[in-house]
Structure formats: C-alpha cells, structure tokens
Amino acid sequence: MKKNGSVDRRDFLKSAAVTGAALVGSAAGADAQTVPAPAAAPAGPATAPIAPREADPSLEADIVTTDRPGGDFMVDVLKSLNLEYVAANPGSSFRGIHESIINYGNNTAPEFITCCHEESSVAMAHAYAKVEGKPMAVLVHGTVGLQHASMAMYNAYCDRVPIIVMAGNTLDATTRRPGVEWAHSVQDAAAMVRDYIKWDDLPWSLPHFAESTVRAYKVAMTPPMMPVLLVLDGGLQEDPISDEVKGRLRIPKLTLTSPPQGDAGAVAEAARLLVGAQNPVIIADRLARTQAGMAHLVELAELLQAPVIDQGGRMNFPSQHPLNLSNGGRALLGNADVVLGLELTDFWGTVDSFRDSLIRSSRPLTKPGTKLISITAGDLFMKSNYQDFQRYPEVDIAMAADAEATLPSLIEAVKRAMTSDRKTAFEARGKKLAEQHGNALDRSRSDAAVAWDASPVSTARLTAEIYNVIRNEDWSLVSASGNTSNWDKRLWKFDKYYQWLGGSGGAGVGYGAPAAVGGALANKKHGRLSVAIQGDGDFMYAPGVWWTAAHHKIPLLAVMHNNRAYHQEVMHVQRMGNRHNRGVTRAHIGTTLEDPFINFAQIVKGMGVYSEGPITNPNDLGPALKRALDVVKKGEPALVDVVTQPR
Amino acid sequence: MKRQFLLTFAFAWVSAVVCAWGVPIAVAAQQAAGQQQQNAAPPQNANVPPGNAANGRKLFVSFGCYQCHGYEAQGGSAGPRLAPRPIAYAQLMKYVRHPTGEMPPFTEKTVKDAELTDIYAFLRGQPAAPDVDKIPLLKQ
Secondary structure (H helix, E strand, C coil), X not given: CCCCCCCCHHHHHHHHHHHHHHHHHHCCCCCHHHCCCCCCCCCCCCCCCXXXXXXXXXXXXXXXXXXXXXXXXXXXXXXXXXXXXXXXXXXXXXXXXXXXHHHHCCCCCCEEEECCXXXXXHHHHHXXXXXXXXXXXXXXXXXXXXXXXXXXXXXXXXXXXXXXXXEEECCCHHHCCCCHHHHCCCCCHXXXXXXXXXXEECCCCHHHHHHHHHHHHHHHHCCCCCEEEEEEEHXXXXXXXXXXXXXXXXXXXXXXXXXXXXXXXXXHXXXXXXXXXXXXXXXECCCCCCHHHHHHHHHHHHHHCXXXXXXXXXXXXXXXXXXXXXXXXXXXXXXXXXXXXXXXXXXXXXXXXXXXXXXXXXXXXXXXXXXXXXXXXXXXXXXXXXXXXXXXXXXXXXXXXXXXXXXXXXXXXXXXXXXXXXXXXXXXXXXXXXXXXXXXXXXXXXXXXXXXXXXXXXXXHHHHHHHHHHCCCCEEEEEECCCCCXXXXXXXXXXXXXXXXXXXXXXXXXXXXXXXXXHHHHHHXXXXXXXXXXXXXXXXXXXXXXXXXXXXXXCEEEEEEEXXXXXXXXXXXXXXXXXXXXXXXXXXXXXXXXXXXXXXXXXXXXXXXXXXXXXXXXXXXXXXXXXXXXXXXXXXXXXXXXXECCC | CHHHHHHCCCCCCCXXXXXXXXXXXXXXXXXXXXXXXXHCCCCCCCCCCCCCHHHHHHHHHHCCHHHHHCCCCCCCCCCCCCCCCCCCHHHXXXXXXXXXXXXXXXXXXXXXXXXXXXXXXXXHHCCCCCCHHHCXXXXX
C-alpha cells in the first residue's frame, strides 16, 4: 500500500506542504513529485508560501501506511533485553510502540500490563525489579503521564532500583494534532524528573534508540541502580522504517558492568578492625539483592560471631538466626567498638539519636573512639537537589563500592586476619548473642499476647494470623504499608531474599498497593505465594491497581491494616498541639479516614477481586484468610479487610 | 541560634532514629524496658486516688494516647506497652509532664491531674495477657 516507503512522516508532511503551495500557485493538479519547489521568496508572512491548513488526508493515509513502522524495531530492541513486561496506562504519545508491542511483538516479552495510573505502573516495576533482579519497562504518556509517574520514580531512585521508563512525546510541532497533543508535548521531557533518575536520552533515530536503550539498561543495572528514562518521539515510533535506516539497524551487545568492589587495602583494614574488635556490630540496609548476598552476610556474621541489625531495606539476614539482634540496636551500638554499615541509607541517623520534641537535639549513640566502616555504592553517585542522601556521616573507612559484591573479599580478608585466640573469643561472644536473640524472640511472643483478643484487631494478632496460613507455602511478603510495629519481622521466619522486598525508598505513600501487585507479578512464574499487608491510607492513592491485578490474574493475598487514619500524621499534629499548648483533642481533623468508614472489600469487589471484611472480631480473621488463600491458589488476587489497632 | 545552641548540648534522654526493621532503636529499648517492668515486682501504688477507669478509657482515646500505645495500652513500635501492670502512679504523672523520650509532654493545661488519674485507673484495670503457651499461633 505504501507509495513511497522511504518517506517518513515529517518528510511527507513537508513535501505535502510544498505540494499544496505549488498546487495553489499553479492551480493545476500536477503530481507532487514532479512539481519543482517554489522559487525562493523573501521571508515574512506577506510573502510566505501559502500552504493548505492540512495536507490532503487521502494522500497522508496512503503514505503513512506501512508494514514496518519504527515501533516494530523498538520492540525488537526490548525483546533483545528480555524485558518481560511493560506496564502502562495507554497514551496517544506512545500509540505507535503500543501497537507494535501487542501486534508485531505478539504481546509477549514484553507483555503489556494495563494500569490505571502511571504511579502504579512505576511502583509495580519497582517491586518487580527487587524480586527478579532486573528491570521491567514502563511506558508513560507525554507530559501528564510522566508527571503522574514522577513520585513513583523518585521512590525507585531513593530505593536504588532499576526501571526502564519510556515516555512518549511529539517533537515536531508541525506534525502535532491541534489541542491536546500540544498540551502533552514538551521540549525537554526529562527535565521534570532528571533530578531523580540516573540517565536519560531522547533518541533521534532508530539506531540511536537501540544504542540508548541498551545503554539505559546497563546504566540502570550498575550499582547504585536507579531508574532511567528514554523519550520516544511519536514519529520515530509510527513512521515507516526508511531504506536508508534499514541498512543501519542493529542492536548493540549488552554487557553488564561488574559491580564495583571495595579497594583491597580498605577491605583488609576493615577486616583487621572487625577481627580485633571486642564488640563489633554489623548493620545492613539495602545490601542483599540475591540469596547469595544473604548467604555472604550470614557467613561474615558467623565468622565473627557478630550481631547483625537488619534495617530492612532488603531481606538481608535471616530473622531467626541467633545472631539477628535487629531489635537490640541501641544497646548494641552503645557497647560497640566497631560498626560495619552495609549500604546504609542513613549512616548518621544509625549512629546518632535525634529527638523532635519540644526542642530538637541530637547525640551520638556510639561511645567515643568507635570505628565506623561504611561500604555503599551510594558514595559513587549523588545528586544535589533532592536531599535523600541524609546527613554527612563521619566514618573511619568509607568504601565507595557495592557491599554485596564486596562481601566475598571481606570474608576472605577476615579469614586471613583470624587467629585461634580470636576464634575462642568469638565463640563465647556468639553464645551470649544467641541467648539475647532467644530472649528477644520470647519477649516478642509474650508481647504479642497482650490485647490478643482486642477489637480493633491488634497488629500482632493480624500478623500472626497471616503467618499461620502462609508459613507452609513458598511465600513472599511483597509489601507492607502502614506500620504494624514490625510484628512480621519479630515473629515470622524470614530466610530468603524474596521474602521481604523492602519499602518504598522515598517514603512516597501510595507505593504499597502497586508494589504488592508488581512483586506478585514477578513471583507468579516462580509459583510463590505473594502476600501483602496493605495500609488503608496507601490503598486510597491509586486503587485502580486492584483492577490490574484482577485483569491480569495476578495471585496476591492482600490483608488490610485498616486503622482508619494516617496515623503518622495524627501523631505529628498531636505533637504540634502539645508543643503549642493547645492539646490534641482535634488532631483527628484532616488525619483520619472516618465518617464514612471506607469499605475496602466493596471497592475491590467492584473491580473483580475476591474480598472479605471489614473484619473486627479477631476470631473471624483466620477462617477468612483461609478462604482468601484458596482463591489466591487458583491464580487470582484476594483482599481481606481487617480493622486494626493504630500500630 | 536557638536550635544551634540546643544542638550543642547532648541531653541524656532516650531517643533515636536508628531503625531496625523500621523500629526506632530507642523504642525497641523502651519495649525491652517495658518487658522488664512487666516481669518486675508490682509497682508501689500506695495512696493512689481511685480514679474512674471507664472515663480513663475514653480519655485514653480522646487525648490520643492510643495512637502510639494502642487502644488497650498494649504498646507498639511508636510507644511502649503501658498495661497490664502499669508503672507506678507517681512515675506516670511525672513522665507525662516531663517525658524523656519521643513522647510529647502533656502539660496541666492540656491534661488535668484528675484526668490522668482516670487514665491510670484504666491502665491498672486492664486484664493480664493470656498465657502465650496457650496461643498456638505464637508457638510456631
């Protein structure tokens, strides 16, 4: 059907305009290809060629028809990177690649995941990456779609998670449809998010797209991992691939960068300090991306018989390992002579207290002379504007390196530095720590018994009931929004990296629900049971993601922690009321979700999700969870709404 | 200047922003202390005004105590357990006016002594927790 396969949309429209002018000038219906360009004329409106307001639609339809648009090649590139999914809320600025994905690409690898909000698309990709260890693609509409996506991109940036975001745009102003397409086009689309992505590009040709997409993948996957953005011109997606370009099409080879390891001298010095320490403490935050990362941390801790505080940015250390003393942090730090921080989000905040009461004050938690060792890829890449980098930590050894990749060499260095005397001392230390761990676990269990039968349901009861139905499955806690006083980490046995994915990173609320669905999407092919503890405030940001879960048959057991308020904010307003001597009795205004109460079960039911609740009697919870689990095991999402205590 | 001045002093109060699994370390310490208190001998409560426990329960909610300590005063990551077996009456009265942790102070202007007495009566009347050994879900 194509009359001129080598003419792209922009060239076509230019020639159409010239043709139109010539037609008007000659008042004859001569063939466009044979009409010479008009003679040069003085510039200025009065003497400019008179072009028709629009090209002849029949001509345009003919020429833009093609069996091989640019979007097809873009799909080839995405397939070469083994991107399993592309999450998107549909938008006309990427209609070209959208059509290529579903038709030319047969809607597999990547499969189009229909989302109802771009924030959901990105947050789904965020959690997916933490399960799969590789990025997922996201398509967002020009301008407004990227604006919707921006908070979720910030979360992923703070959480050091790779995502390939692609935004549609129409660069050539003369090809934009009047009205909305202008409102959704932009000179520099990446400008609005450039402060919190790692890299961006605006490919100018299909070969450029191939090179930049492969580069984007590589950049996103190099620690510190972060989202990247490609802006896709509409014409590049929709126009035929010209003969000239066809000859230049190739997809570059992807070679991922080896994660940077700590300097050998610094590693040896860190090992010397750790082996010589009387009371070393290991603290991990965004350390373990893989099961091997967890295993290495266990090996290091066991070698040293040192306590581990898992801050939970990832699943770093088995929760019931005898050296896990995550709930004993302050006392441990007070006695520590060496602290090893592994990918800490906030080293300063880890070793210093900060009080926000009538006055703000701070003090070190460690004693003078305590040696602080930091290994983090965060030192390799930092931006200025957004302040997620936290206060400056005054450490003694700072390794700008990926901690997971550095652990094997640190373990070897510790082995080399070890003496038999130290081994004996370590064994004695390990016994004491194991006793402390056992006592802490007993204490957690007895604390959990308090208010066991309370209504609203206690968060301890909530988590214990959930664990009761999942503990014999291959489970994965993909998201936990709201604050359940960490009962899950205190009572459940976590020992696999995918059993906890960490939080949002930037504390941008609204991450929890889409992250749950994205994590569950990743777990689906592994046959894992995905479970989420879902905060009510978080739920309400973009609840359309439950429709996505139902539509794509993503198995997920979601249990509401419905405390009917934004409790953190209640407490902030309460603090202000007391600070200003006006009391707290009105702190609920603007911070609670009541009058009317939200019926979450009804909301998701309307989107095709099995649901139960609201449950207020704790004795009703276990049976409801079992019924919901039966649905999830059939491959569908289910939600149980539970009215809970605040924390 | 005021803030800088204050920051130069290292006050010996219990506070922290260190999060282990998201639990502020100071809170974890408070929870541990709470447990020790639970295991310790009953606090001395001689000459404690009787108070109105039912009103105390209402005040516990209206003054927002429940937001950190739970409706049953069972405690959580934001605030330690207060019941059953609360700390001594005099200690509670003193702490509420001059807290040393993250808890905001409640002055006489915002909470009257009589109201605190009612809250104390509520705390003192809270039932003991069931035996953990009799809760199968906490044994696994």
